[in-house]
Amino acid sequence: MLRIAVQSKGRLYEDTMNLLKEADIKVSESKRTLLVQSTNFPLEVLFLRDDDIPQSVASGVADIGVVGENEFEERQEDAHIIRPLGFSKCRLSLAIPKTIDYTGISWFNGKKIATSYPGILRRFMNKNNIQADIHVITGSVEISPGIGLADAIFDIVSSGSTLIHNNLKEVEVVMKSEAVLIGNWKMDDEKRKILNELLFRFEAVQIARDKKYVMMNAPKDKVADIIKVLPGIKSPTIIPLSDPEWCAIHTVLDEARFWEIIGKLKELGAQGILVSPIEKMIL
Ligand SMILES: Nc1ncnc2c1ncn2[C@@H]1O[C@H](COP(=O)(O)OP(=O)(O)OP(=O)(O)O)[C@@H](O)[C@H]1O
Numbered sequence: 001m002l003r004i005a006v007q008s009k010g011r012l013y014e015d016t017m018n019l020l021k022e023a024d025i026k027v028s029e030s031k032r033t034l035l036v037q038s039t040n041f042p043l044e045v046l047f048l049r050d051d052d053i054p055q056s057v058a059s060g061v062a063d064i065g066v067v068g069e070n071e072f073e074e075r076q077e078d079a080h081i082i083r084p085l086g087f088s089k090c091r092l093s094l095a096i097p098k099t100i101d102y103t104g105i106s107w108f109n110g111k112k113i114a115t116s117y118p119g120i121l122r123r124f125m126n127k128n129n130i131q132a133d134i135h136v137i138t139g140s141v142e143i144s145p146g147i148g149l150a151d152a153i154f155d156i157v158s159s160g161s162t163l164i165h166n167n168l169k170e171v172e173v174v175m176k177s178e179a180v181l182i183g184n185w186k187m188d189d190e191k192r193k194i195l196n197e198l199l200f201r202f203e204a205v206q207i208a209r210d211k212k213y214v215m216m217n218a219p220k221d222k223v224a225d226i227i228k229v230l231p232g233i234k235s236p237t238i239i240p241l242s243d244p245e246w247c248a249i250h251t252v253l254d255e256a257r258f259w260e261i262i263g264k265l266k267e268l269g270a271q272g273i274l275v276s277p278i279e280k281m282i283l
């Protein structure tokens, strides 16, 4: 049995539980139970506050865990990042009141900075030879300059709207972060085997996530041109139709380039284009 630490509530909870679900690992989501066994996979889920996840993995209370890279970096616990998971993307930034003229990093000399990430901030300031007064608060960091508690803040930024609402501007990005799967350094062979199966499933889900399965009909004399604009897995599938002049083409497209490619396909004479999500993909 492998034990995974998952945030009990908050930003990471839903995406982590969805990932397990998409990997066909069933875990009942009763909020009051802190340790739940999957009914169809040798995995046990331990629900914790995200602050405690790095330590629980480092100490071996859990074998693996899902946590923001920022939190993992802050805690400096002796565990390792197994792989990034692609959700909860954000950055840790320094921000100051928007009316202030920012003169560069030396502006922070002698300033008071409010943050929930004192470790990362201290290391960043030391690296840049800045003497700043770090004031630790656990939440609502962005309010601090407005109420005279600090001159600046160091906190999570995603869309930037919290900063705007609090009349702040982002002046330095210190680190980028996303949810990561972390692991204990020591795991016996049986646990390693379960972890590998879990990673295999995660990968199948993650690869499929930003891909679409696309089907279309095309005149046969245009197939060569159409294939040139299709970056398929290996090569697209071509299926004959009852009309000898036409055929069907099936392929997989990246969501990022989807609209651009669909536009080209239409120009080349493709018709009846159907698009479906892909649940899992094994390369
Ligand atoms: N606005 C955001 N956009 C994207 N990711 C975010 C955002 N805010 C936080 N995160 C990421 O999600 C993680 C968890 O955020 P959350 O706000 O749930 O933490 P928390 O309040 O410390 O939770 P807990 O109660 O478990 O201690 C953060 O460490 C960060 O990696």
Ligand SMILES: O=P(O)(O)OC[C@H]1O[C@H](OP(=O)(O)OP(=O)(O)O)[C@H](O)[C@@H]1O
Pocket: 011, 139, 140, 142, 155, 156, 157, 158, 159, 160, 161, 162, 163
């Ligand atoms: O750049 P934005 O998109 O505005 O996101 C940044 C905000 O998101 C997080 O807070 P959250 O919304 O999770 O609230 P909480 O930490 O105060 O509970 C984080 O602490 C920032 O305040």
Ligand SMILES: [Mg+2]
Pocket: 049, 050, 051
């Ligand atoms: Mg926390």
